[in-house]
Amino acid sequence: MKIFDPHVHMTSRTTDDYESMAAVGVAALVEPAFWLGQPRTSVGSFVDYFDSLIGWERFRAAQFGIRHHCALALNPKEANDPRCAEVLDVLPRYLAKDGVVAVGEVGYDSMTPEEDDAFARQLELAVEHRLPVLVHTPHRDKAAGTRRTLDVVRESGLPPERVVVDHLNEMTVGMVADAGCWMGFSIYPDTKMDEERMVAILREHGTDRVLVNSAADWGRSDPLKTHLTGLAMLAAGFGQPDVDRVLWHNPVAFYGQSGRLVLDEPGETGVSGAPGASGTFAGNSILRGGS
Numbered sequence: 001m002k003i004f005d006p007h008v009h010m011t012s013r014t015t016d017d018y019e020s021m022a023a024v025g026v027a028a029l030v031e032p033a034f035w036l037g038q039p040r041t042s043v044g045s046f047v048d049y050f051d052s053l054i055g056w057e058r059f060r061a062a063q064f065g066i067r068h069h070c071a072l073a074l075n076p077k078e079a080n081d082p083r084c085a086e087v088l089d090v091l092p093r094y095l096a097k098d099g100v101v102a103v104g105e106v107g108y109d110s111m112t113p114e115e116d117d118a119f120a121r122q123l124e125l126a127v128e129h130r131l132p133v134l135v136h137t138p139h140r141d142k143a144a145g146t147r148r149t150l151d152v153v154r155e156s157g158l159p160p161e162r163v164v165v166d167h168l169n170e171m172t173v174g175m176v177a178d179a180g181c182w183m184g185f186s187i188y189p190d191t192k193m194d195e196e197r198m199v200a201i202l203r204e205h206g207t208d209r210v211l212v213n214s215a216a217d218w219g220r221s222d223p224l225k226t227h228l229t230g231l232a233m234l235a236a237g238f239g240q241p242d243v244d245r246v247l248w249h250n251p252v253a254f255y256g257q258s259g260r261l262v263l264d265e266p267g268e269t270g271v272s273g274a275p276g277a278s279g280t281f282a283g284n285s286i287l288r289g290g291s
């Protein structure tokens with residue numbers, strides 16, 4: 001199985017995770033910028049985080065043969081904190097960089113006026129930079145949040161095929177399909193959406209414009225959920241081409257709209273200007289001493 005995880009927060013994961021992801025076939029991924037659990041108190045905190053997503057984490061993934069890309073944004077939750085407002089001023093500089101294949105995660109957390117403003121401004125940035133957008137939908141009041149999300153996307157003038165609306169479920173998939181946006185599903189260990197429900201949704205809606213991700217982060221989550229969904233699809237009678245479409249070709253088509261995907265294997269020297277599978281990053285390797 002060849003897998004592209006279109007939404008996973010590797011900064012929060014260990015080298016064991018990278019190893020087991022590579023073992024089941026994860027060859028590429030997108031890490032969206034998000035909330036770290038601990039509130040950030042200044043724009044400098046974001047600058048260092050963005051730098052690590054385009055630098056160190058990309059290098060770290062390459063050590064396991066995985067191509068790392070990222071989506072950058074001020075996340076919905078911290079859009080409510082005035083100390084983080086300046087992030088929107090530094091963002092344009094970052095959206096021009098290699099390895100940045102989308103704006104995200106943007107969208108709503110509690111649907112406040114501050115979130116409205118940050119969401120709309122970042123959709124404008126996506127239009128200006130010709131990038132796709134990863135939109136997070138709120139975990140509470142999901143139907144209303146998704147409806148409002150689609151209204152804001154429509155008003156932005158961004159073509160719907162450049163937008164993935166994520167964390168969908170049985171209640172919200174229909175309206176996103178009708179809007180022409182891509183449909184994102186986060187498969188979690190014991191809440192929200194699981195492999196079996198995902199297979200049922202694929203049966204009903206087909207595989208077109210569907211992205212399946214693990215959304216693994218610092219919370220209870222599992223970076224192998226993409227692979228497990230592929231296995232559940234096969235067990236339910238889907239063919240290998242369907243699995244390949246959902247787990248590889250769809251994310252490649254969606255993020256490929258950025259023109260910045262790097263999908264060759266990380267070699268010794270680092271082809272395509274992206275990090276190679278050996279060497280150091282700013283003098284550091286992931287090894288603890290020599291072997």
Ligand SMILES: [Zn+2]
Pocket residue numbers: 007009032034105215217
């Ligand atoms: Zn996320």
